[in-house]
Amino acid sequence: MQDHDHFSMQDFLCDEAFQNWVLHPDAASDAYWEQWMEQHPQQRPAIFQAKAFLRELRFVHHLPEEGTEEQSLKQVLLRIEEIERAPVTRPALIRRIFNMSLSGKIAAACLFVLLLAGYFLFIHPSRNEKPQQFATSFGKQQQLTLSDGSSVVLNANSSVTLKKPWSDNVPRELWLTGEAFFKVVHRNADSTQIREADRFLVHTDDLTVEVLGTAFNIRNRRGKTEVMLQQGKISVRFNDSSKAPVVLRPGDLLVYDPAEKEILQRTASPEKYVAWKEKKLLLEDPSVAAIIAYLEDNYGVTIRLDDPQLATRKIEGPILLDNLEDPLFILSTVLNIDIQRNDSLLIFKTKPTKH
Structure with missing residues (x-):
């Protein structure tokens, strides 16, 4: 496999291994690219842009005339x-x-x-309109208002791609990489008379969330997709046709791991899952390992622990996320550690015990 360290978005688009991963993913390729991105966080934006472009090509439904x-x-x-x-x-x-x-x-x-x-x-510009993409860099958020009045809040290191303009006679569709919160506008107030064109679809690598009018959060990170419903009602359809669709109601959380072919559904706190919009981190499992995963995904850093036992420690309460320095200060204080920096690599070192 080629050395991808200095690839641009165009280089990834032309790379056969990358194309196979995006268009025909499997457990082995997912594991390879997830590990590679963890080791090369500076390449995440180029990879996300290339993935969004290739996925958009997959969903263009244009067939030539017969013959x-x-x-x-x-x-x-x-x-x-x-x-x-x-x-x-x-x-x-x-x-x-x-x-x-x-x-x-x-x-x-x-x-x-x-x-x-x-x-x-x-x-060719006269035959097809260019897709529209919105993307955030590490540590940044962006609020969008779509042409139908629906709103999207993009978390850091995330992107949505959609075709513009949407018309009133076709479903609204967009593709998400990363994490976003959606508040969707009804096209039809009568839920018993929903037309095909009233549908709102959000695609990730592994599943599609269908919405009639609601507020929900999707997190597509580390080979898993998490869907948290705050208001309304949504249906989740999986790319794996052997999995039956799942209907979520307010307070339901769905976690899908395609590599393990595992679907977990339970109730959870929507407020915790969407706290990131207010630049706060509130985790249901506030372990140091979970906090580190969030910081790596959203700030483009790699964090290593000199003491693996630190990963199991828990930090209750909200952690401010105005910038990377806020959570690092909390972690260093609560865990009594020193944080050594080497570019994007952070090493958590336990302070020696004073006698």
Whole structure:
């Protein structure tokens, strides 16, 4: 596998291993890329942008007219035959095509047709409108008002992608990476007469949340997706077709781990799950390990403990999140530790006991 340390978003888009992970994820690739991002937090923004772009390509529903693919394939194969017969010196690429088997020529022709289709679908401005993306950097939040009046609060190190403008006769859809809180506007006040166009859909890597009009939080981190419903009613559909949809009601929390194929549903405190909007950290399990995971995901740092026992300690009460210094001060004081910094690496070292 290539060295991705200095890849740009464009480099990731062109990388076959990255493409396979985004478009055909499995437990092994999820584990590799999650570990890689933990080791290279500075590359998270480029990865999130590339992932959002590739996922957007997956959901473009445009099919050529009947017979178009066959006609295009015939034209390309005919052109290849003409090149073979031409008595001119061929460049290296043409010589490679000339020496291909028939199946190889067909594969090359199909690739050409796909590239041509991609140009007209995703590049040519008169044929397709560019998706709109909103993204936050480490330690930053952003509040958005969508064209239908719905609002989104993006947590740090997160992004949403949507097609604009939305029209009144199609469902509203967007794709989330990271964490966001949604407050969705009803298109139809009569919940018994919901039309297809009234639907509001939020997609993550592993599932889709369908909303009629409600307030909820989605966290898509570390290979898991957590959905916390504050108000209203939502339906959660999984990309894994073997999993039945789940309906959530206010106070319900759903945690989905696709690698383990595990769905956990229980009641929880919505106020704790959305406290980050007020720049506070309130965890149901306020262990140091959970606090560290949150700080790494939202501030782009890597934290190591010289004493593994520190991870099990708990810190009750809210932790302010105006900036990274606030939680680090709380942790250093409560845990009686020194924090050593080396760029984005933070090492928690237990202070020696005084005699």
